Amino acid sequence: MNFIVFDLEATCWRGRPPSMVQETIEIGAVKVNRYGEVLGSFNEFIIPVINPLLSSFCTELTSIEQRTVERAQKFPVIIEEFMDWAEIYESDYLLVSWGSFDQKMLIQDCKLHKIEYDWLDPYANLKRHYQQLRKLKNPKGLKLAVESEGFDFDGDHHRGIDDALNLAKIFIKLLDDWSF
Numbered sequence: 001m002n003f004i005v006f007d008l009e010a011t012c013w014r015g016r017p018p019s020m021v022q023e024t025i026e027i028g029a030v031k032v033n034r035y036g037e038v039l040g041s042f043n044e045f046i047i048p049v050i051n052p053l054l055s056s057f058c059t060e061l062t063s064i065e066q067r068t069v070e071r072a073q074k075f076p077v078i079i080e081e082f083m084d085w086a087e088i089y090e091s092d093y094l095l096v097s098w099g100s101f102d103q104k105m106l107i108q109d110c111k112l113h114k115i116e117y118d119w120l121d122p123y124a125n126l127k128r129h130y131q132q133l134r135k136l137k138n139p140k141g142l143k144l145a146v147e148s149e150g151f152d153f154d155g156d157h158h159r160g161i162d163d164a165l166n167l168a169k170i171f172i173k174l175l176d177d178w179s180f
Contacts, residue, residue, distance in 0.1 A: 007163035028160030045072035
């Protein structure tokens, strides 16, 4: 089995979004086998179609610039590349992210672009599993969890690939302890 440890960044605004719809603008992922070996990584940007201009809040939060998404492909192209990279039709896999936001965003984007999304299950919310495993009263944010496990948080928080790489550290460290 392969584990696809992934993180998304999405359009965002201070307060409520103008159209009430967020769209994925970055997918970062790390493929890990059942032995905890990293098999590869995936990182692509996506141009949003409903609100194509990133807010200054979004750029500040994610460090993703307007010109970066303008040079990117649309969601259907990138999600097909992601599915091919993850080998979802060729191997046994489990999608893993920190919190439920990432899976919900992919489902929403697939619906928006009329793409099947049944491949998004099997899925594990590592934030919830981590809280149960560590017997925490309240869930921790990713950066705090990474540091609590004795790792430095590398890269920029709220960047898809950096968050996925940091999450993979926790995932691999506790590989034999997860209950899914």
